[in-house]
Amino acid sequence: MEGDLCDVVIVGARCAGAPLGMLLAERGYAVEMVDRNPTGADTLSTHWIRWPGVQQLRKWGLLSALEKTGCPPIVRASLDFEGRVIAGGPQAGGAEAVTYAPRRTELDALLVAEARAKGARLRERFSVTHLIVVDGRVAGVRGAGPDGAVGLRARVVVGADGRNSTVARLAKSPVVEDRGILARSLYGYWSGVVEPGVRVVFRGRRGISLWPTHDGLTVVSLVFPPEEAPGPGRSALTEFYVSSLREVPEVEQALMNGELVSRPRSAAVRNARRHAHGPGWVLAGDAGHHKDPVSAQGISDAFADAGVLADALDAGLSGSARLDEALAGYAATRDAQRLAAFAYTCEQAELRPFGTDFLDDLTRTAGDTQATEAFLKTFVGCDAPSDAGWLGESH
Template sequence: MTARKKGTKEEPYDVVIVGARCAGAPLGMLLARRGYSVEIVDRNAAGADTLSTHWIRWPGVQRLRAWGLVTELEKTGCPPIVQACLDFEGRVLSGGPRAGGIEAATYAPRRTVLDALLVAEARASGARLRERFAVTGLIVTGGRVAGVRGVGPDGPADLHARVVVGADGRNSTVARLVESPAVEDRGILARSLYGYWSGIGEPGIRVVFRGRRGISLWPTHDGLTVVSLVFPPDQAPGRGPAALTEFYTSCLREVPEVGRALADADLVSPARAAAVRNARRRAHGPGWVLAGDAGHHKDPVSAQGISDAFADADGLADALDTGLSGAAGLDQALARHTATRDAHRLGTFAYTCEQAELRPFGADFLADLTRTAADEQAVEAFLNTFVGCDAPADAAWLGDSH
């Protein structure tokens, strides 16, 4: 480990992390807890809002619990979600997911709260943070990335490091600067609209698929519910904020079950749009590695992003510890980490792309759902897999749904 000097010339950081959200902030926390010198930089202020489905699936909640942060999240007023209702063309499965025989609570926090909480814990663990710091270039020595150059409120700065981590999202500056190639690119398969509603009062998650549209309701902070609409790119709304909101609200109210949930509710935010490419990049090279959406991003229809980012932070912290401590070669440790991560994600990536195409559900799948709905144990097993309590035998856990 490299200690920071207090003199005029400092030693390099062990790690500079670009991006202070759901991959970068917990990675900085985990490395700082192990005694490494870490600088996290972000072009925004900590806890700035961002488009997100918000949901943390059960594996992500378990990581928060291992990090000692579930209680802290609950203290922010984030409601635990213990009920789920899944509706596939009128075939409804509802109940309370359970893990090991106990209630499995998940959460859908506002990103303004979650990201700020993660950053605060990283700082408390010893990581440093530079907010509103835009990375403009890389420091390269002997063919290896050895730091970043950027500009912040205090002017330009060079930050030297043994490793640079790009945790700066699907439009990653680090990925662009190292010219990381795409290893798979399925393009934009769906579009999404999000809004915050007051007065819904749903006790849990509601997911509804009708035709070629998917609607999700997730209770979040301040008594609000984030409601997402996923639809094919060829169903483009009109131009301008008013047309966007009209398309969003009319699509929601066209579904009777959703319309009833929204009957006494108010949309308290503009509808916000997202269109996400489904793509994977080469995620490591000499002196650099990508984490979270920077290396692997997919449509939000499967709501995997936050939980995947947490998994990246955990696995990458172990790999960096192995390489930085000298237990193994750094490049070899990062190569093993990214290969393992990519292998684990391939099934989910393929499944997400399939679901994002929003093709009609097959008759056999709908018949299976009808049989499942009549069996209490089968319903619980289905819901457990949906929230991530039970690992599916196949990553495409909905089976041959189309």
């Protein structure tokens, strides 16, 4: 069975797909979102929304809604590089540069609710199996959900379905750069940890970060080289995670009264980017461009994609520009915004030891109020990073 023609089918209703559905629906387009999971299902993810992403939420009128979910504001940062500590409260425009690290169960549900409130439709537990192709152009999707097999016809299909994107695979979107898996990460949720802001600690070739999140919990992440993989089985993974955290005295102190209340989740992310569009289809978020979580840019990047792609689709669907040209413009903008960060993230994910010059520079920065403020502003994303990224010439 095939439904009526809509303007856009969005496959994936999370940090890229749901905001895109919201933005298109509020402009009057008929939008059908589909997702293989129910709304609010958890997913592997970094949690931090950097300053540019927070500004997107503010622009969309959703920041207060996020705060009402109980997500604690993050107003301080402490960055510890082999004992050299840069700490403080970054400012933006004379005010605190507040960021957030929400659970995806809360954030995704909020974004979907807003998209539906604007008029976008949603099919949950719907798995796409085929693309509908007419005269060489993608013209919809076929899949199955609780109501059985369904065909959804559309003028454009958006793949916003993550790094293992079904749309990218079915459209045969070519990989234009693949740097492989450069690091692994584990994270879990801890209760009883009192951390006033974000804390990041680098020791050797490991990085540890602590972020306050929903329900009074702290998400604690461990990044490490792939060759240090723990042994098989959940118990070995948990033992490796906890022992690695407690090997660092500063982290051991922070977790002293804490309790791990979840099994650690494991990720090994391939750093790769795909061609972003083709006849009748386009990719957004991790579906087209994903990188190691060490730089924590995924959520903010997904928001940015949604904003740029909404404008491109509006131009193409309204007739003010040719659709294919509008999608090509989106792809060019995406690459212009991402390529430097992609290269930087890959460099940082190699987790090479810090150089002596960098550590000496950090010591000087820590003693200079203005330099400290500039460093922290770059870390949270208030200022555009240098070519070396927010860690500076770190490796």
